[in-house]
Amino acid sequence: MKQYDHLKIEGKWQKKWEKEGIYHAKEEGKSKKNKKYYSLVEFPYPSGEGLHVGHPRPYIGMDVVSRKKRMEGYNVLYPIGWDAFGLPTENYAIKTGQDPRVVTKKNTDNFRKQIKSIGISFDWSREINTTDPKYYKWTQWLFLQFLKNDLAYKAKMSINWCPSCKIGLANEEVVNGGCERCGTPVEKREKEQWMLAITKYADRLDKDLDEVDYLPQIKASQRNWIGKSEGAEIEFEIFGHQDKIKVFTTRPDTIFGATYLVLAPEHTLLGGLKDKIENWGEVEQYISKVKKKTEIERTSLDKTKTGIELKGVHAINPATSREIPVWIADYVLATYGTGSIMAVPGHDERDFEFATKYNLDIKYVIAEEAPEGTHPPQAGKPFVYRRAVECYVRNPKDGKFLLLEWKKNTNWKTPITGGIEESEDIVEASKREIYEETGYKNLKFIQHLGTPMHAKFYHPQKDENRIADFYGLFFELENEERDEVSEGEQSKHDVVWVEKDKVASFLTTSPTPFYKIGKNDLSYAKEGILVNSGKFNSLNSEEAKKEMVNFVGGKFKTTFKLRDWVFSRQRYWGEPIPVVHCEKCGIVPLPEKDLPLLLPKVKNYQPTESGESPLALIEKWVNTKCPKCKGPGKRETDTMPNWAGSSWYFLRYTDPKNAKAFADPKKIKYWTPVDWYNGGNEHTTLHLLYSRFWHKFLYDLKLVPTSEPYMKRTSHGLILAEGGEKMSKSKGNVINPNDIVGRYGADSFRLYMMFMGPFEQAIAWSESTIIGSRRFLERVWKIGQRDLSKIKTDPKLEKLLHKTIKKVGEDIENMRFNTAVSAMMVLVNEMDKSEINKSDYKKFLQILSPFAPHLADEMWNALGEKKSINISKWPEYDSKMIKDEEVKIAVQINGKVRAEILVSASDTEEEVKKKALLDENVKKYTEGKEIKKVIYIKGRLINILL
């Protein structure tokens, strides 16, 4: 073949690979010698639209990894299947009246054909489908294990109801108060729902993240979703009543500032307090108003807090022993913590907003410790005056207080005049403090800065400079001349910081308030030093938290944002929940021998108006016998969410045809945990969390050998349309990979997908750029047509080859596919110009083969190899070849590159120095000047300072 013709090559090899089954993972017994490697990609939802160019990105990425691992002698499992239950198929069925089974079959056939044309080395012999009864039998079986272990329960829940999709949604599926799919505002409905108690695993799901190798942002989003927060529960007595109000807080250190309590409108205590509440009528009205609010109203951006005081009810702050009012308000959630809070408006933004609106007490109990980085107030707006502590600076030479350098905002030039006048007693009090501290009498008040001061301090112990923005009171010594510091200039004086313990004593003994509040002012929510808190004054927040909880008799407690998982869907196209409701026996699980409980055929897939699944309409199916007492029973008509099948699918791949168990324990033990799992960013919270939860549960039942399912998790970026928008059918900008494969070839497509940019990053598709990958492959082809038998490889090229082998290998492991491709391009450009022999060329083909397997196998074959390149041994590089004997180094004069010289790698610093100084260009600069210092970085550069 003279010309590179992808159409002739690619189909041929794909057929051959499939026929020989070279990508089939070996049975565990037959490959004991080889280490296993389990690489996994998220199995796709086979939509009717077919594949778009975004789908194959992760498949190709992990394909490159899997192919390399195979060549390195690993027994590789790289499987694929279909996550085929779900709404789009069901909606399509409703619209067209077609059986979802038929639609699914058609879609998966199409997907399979499309994926195969890209030459991914999936083990197709292990293909699974979540809608296959042989598969969902085990999804149902797993559900029954949850039920047996009391982790599945039915509860009356206020659920999120989408009136348009007519489906209950999990909290996770509500986006900004609307339905994740259609955006319709979600309503609340009371409904019996199946729940899975994922919260029982919350702590372990958080903690065990330490054990796994996930990308940092993936760990962060898992932790964020679990929402672990450590704090305390504290009880507040109600004056003249036996009940107590228990609150959860993460800031027990602020309790002296708790000026009122708030209960959620749904709080259970309200009934018991009814007699004491003087304005019960109003309160009742308020509660019913809140209940009517839709989710979207409650979470909308311009939410204003509303509430009502429980007149006649007073709680007692256990720290101050003072009576404080009790309110109910919609900004407190019944479902988090204890459903009630202590409000500290001085140090919590939400409480502050509420207190301001209803004119409640605001008390400040935390002083800001370090005003570094404080934002400047905006011109014309009221602001907080904070007494800064760094302003007391002292010249260590003579012990005098001075302000030595300053900046206004970021320009080094504020005149110190023109500050805001401070009231006289504050100034006097501060003067007195400094006097007591230092014995220094003749202080003159300069100003209290309204704009922040940007000053530079030197810390003699730490020997470092530090820049700080701050507000503060400033003094200088009378009759002392101040340095005039112009822009950019450094002061002559040294400055020390005030030690921390002195700061604290100053703060606590000062007779003046620490904050002056303008009318639209702020709360301070960060940690700091306690003030106005009795004997706890001058402690820092961290210490105070511990002591305060003991002081008020509270209990340390950890809470989570995570809620139990709503596991019911009132839909048709999902796994039926295998239980029977019996009037005598209650909820009875179906015996194992009756699994799978088949999804019956129906005429109409439309959910019912009452919100029941369409299954509820099939009386013949619903009415059954109770498996326990054989009396009449009714089947559960809810189905499972589509997260169910995907929570354990990777286990089924290890033994996909097993009819006796979800998988043979021996096979699970051999293959799991998954070594590397790559998927989309959109699944790094929910799917990942759910499947980790299932796995931990199975681990506790001793059904799987590890507590974590995936050792390593990465994610790939989205492929966007050419304009940078998301690809979608409605915008008509979807690109079908098969068009590209037809025109440029699967290998060019694969190479381009890997080359176009960093794998984790979203990137816009660009058709014009793919030509570069095609040209590269044509060049590879052309070089292969030379007579390679006689020629010796140029030494320079040989070195480059070994460097490239090293780099490509490392880049693949680190998912830097783009730079791996670029390194191979550099190599081929060099090959074009020089001579290469057959064996070196074959090595290059081998490192190219994970990226362009068809072309590599074709040329490998043409060079006389009988077996596929994909099962050949990954080439090793010669570490001797990688070291350069001669290196080019840069010569810098005063930090600027002025020349380049060639030196031998063995040259000493002295020799290099000599060579550098002899260089003509260098001479030009050094002539007649004194050399102060020479800095030499081996193999990189030499810097000559004049």
Added chain:
RNA sequence: GCCCAGGUGGCGGAAUUGGUAGACGCGAUAGACUCAAAAUCUAUUGAUGGCAACAUCAUGAGAGUUCGAUUCUCUCCCUGGGCACCA
């Protein structure tokens, strides 16, 4: 508002224990080949000044540390993603 990621030529992007910024690819310009076009090959391609050698400037903005900063520190701006009354 909070958390995470990012900001480098006309474009996608390289460059991390701080050490020659712009690898590789696309596009563009000129030339070779051709009756012509495509393809291919060769050269140039960050900006400004200069006939040139070369010089100066340049990695979102400003500052700091350093002989030397895309890389480290601080402040600010912008973009993308996630969370959002979670006490």
